[in-house]
Every structure is written in C-alpha cells, then in structure tokens.
Amino acid sequence: MGIPTQAMKILVTGGCGYTGVLLTQALLESGHQVTVVDIQWFGNALEPHPALTVVEQDIREMDPSLLEGVEVIFHLANIANDPSVDLDPTLSWEVNVLAAMQLAEGSVRAGVKRFIYASSGSVYGVQNAERVTEELPLVPISVYNKTKMVAERVLLSYAGQMEIYCVRPATVCGVSPRQRLDVAVNMLTFQALENGKITVFGGDQTRPNIHIKDLVRIYLHLLDSAAAPGIYNAGFENLSIREIAERVQAAVPCEIITTPSNDPRSYRLCSDKLLATGFAPGHSVAEAMQDLQAAHTAGAVTNHPRCHNVKWMNSVIGNYAK
Helix, strand or coil, X not given: CCCCCCCCEEEEECCCCHHHHHHHHHHHHCXXXXXXXXXXXXXXXXXXXXXXXXXXXXXXXXXXXXHCCCCEEEECCCCCCHHHHHXXXXXXXXXXXXXXXXXXXXXXHHCCCEEEEECCHHHHCECCCCCECCCCCCCCCCHHHHHHHHHHHHHHCCCCCCEEEEEXXXXXXXXXXXXXXXXXXXXXXXXXXXXXXXXXXXXXXXXXXXXHHHHHHHHHHHHHCCCCCEEEXXXXXXXXXXXXXXXXXXXXXXXXXXXXXXXXXXCCECCHHHHCCCCCCXXXXXXXXXXXXXXXXXXXXXXXXXXXXXXXXXXXXXXXXX
C-alpha cells in the first residue's frame, strides 16, 4: 500500500503521555500536521505549535470526524502497566481493547493507510528462552498483558485493509515532559538520587529495556521506512533488576536493599527483526540514568504523584469508569 514520505496528516492517541509527548514533538519537527487525542488524566505538556491540534477526549468516545484526511495513526492511548489496570479491569478492557477496535473500524472507513500500535513486550509473560522472538507463543499472566495481546489480535485482523504495525516495546526509560517514575530504571535511579538507597524486589527477574528516545526513533522509522507490516519487538538491553540496581549504584552512590518478590515476570527480548529493517539503537540505559540525574539536579524532575500512574489514577479513575 505504502505512504508518501512528504508531510502527512497524522493522528496520535495518547499524545500527551510519557512517550506520546516526545513522539508528537518529533513528528512536528519533521514537518507533519499532527492531531493528538488524549483524555489528559496526566495533564498536557505539549507546547503550542501551528501544525498541532490537541483534543481532550476519551478514546472510547472519539469523534469520528477527527479521522478525516488522516494518513497515519499512532495508537498509544491505553491504561498502562499491571497495577494501573488492576484498579479497574473492566475500564481497562474498554480502553485497551474495545477502543482499539473502534479506532480501527473508523480508520478503515476514513481511508487511513498505516496504523502503528504501541503494544508491550510484557505480552510474553514468563519466558526462559534466550532469544524471545516475535514467533514465540504469548503467555500473558496479568490483565494488562492480556488486554495488549487481545488488542494486537483485533488490530491484525484489519491487516488486509490497512498496514498494521504492532510494536512490542521493552520497559521504557529516560526523561520526558510527562515523566514516569514507576518504571524500573527511572524508579531505581530516582530512589538513589532522593534517598541514597534502592529497594530491589527479588532481583533475578530479567527485563528488557529501551531508552525513550530510541522508542520514538522506532516509531518514526516505521513511519518512513519500507519495513513490512507486522509485529516488531523493541528492546536492546536485557538486564536483571539487580543488574539495573548495580548500574545505578555505580552512577549514584547508594545502598541496595533486597526484599522478596512474588513477581515472576522474566523475559529477554530479541529485536533482530527490527534491526534487519535498518534501524539501529542510538541510546542506552546508562544514558537514561545520566539524563534523569541531570534533570533531577536541575529541578526538572520531582516526585510528583503524576509521575506514578497508580497514585495519580486513584484520584481520577472514578470519574471515568462506566
């Protein structure tokens, strides 16, 4: 099918989110016209731009007219991570799955050419394989994992009507205007900076990681490249939680406290399929730690409740559950 490489009309759901803000900024810098649809539970950190339209709207009730003339959709809007989904599983199924299907239906009717979906590497659940590739069976063990898996299946059912890309990111790290401090690298680095100590639950679990700048670069790569539609892992540093803590300790002197954990999730992403399309990572976990340390020193990152999904959602979710 293909899309032109010149400036396009692009819709980003969740464009006010942790990754969405940086993706939106990058699309605008590339000369595209961007519409962001976001419920703005966590506010709106996007700067005004003549080519940007921001619509504060529940993705479950998105105005179909917003799809008119749109060539590409980046679908990032979702209730993210296990604890957030567990606050209201029914709401999460509606937002993460039902809304994705509604958006795909509307996109086909509107003539959208390319649909790029932010899934999650967590759909693999517990995997002992040294190379967790896209062909392995999924073993989702939480409601969040299951919503992402089902949304993928729903969206891929539209593959004959538009180009569908499902990106399975590793755990994201780094600094964003809509900061998160409840993901592994960011959380442990911030603990060291604030308290001089790190609490590690378990430690043997292996998690893949990706710098937020590289994740944005992947989305741009799939926008402009001739990469075939389909599923792509996106993670380049597979580290145990203990290894992450030790790297933080090397950068920010601190005490590491280890406690038992009942979290069995452990897997190692292999992103060779993505690398074969010509993408090359340019950022690292170490860089994310340095970025966070610099932002903390400058006072740009603080321990605001908005930086923790569950803490903040507890105060707003009751207004949106139906």
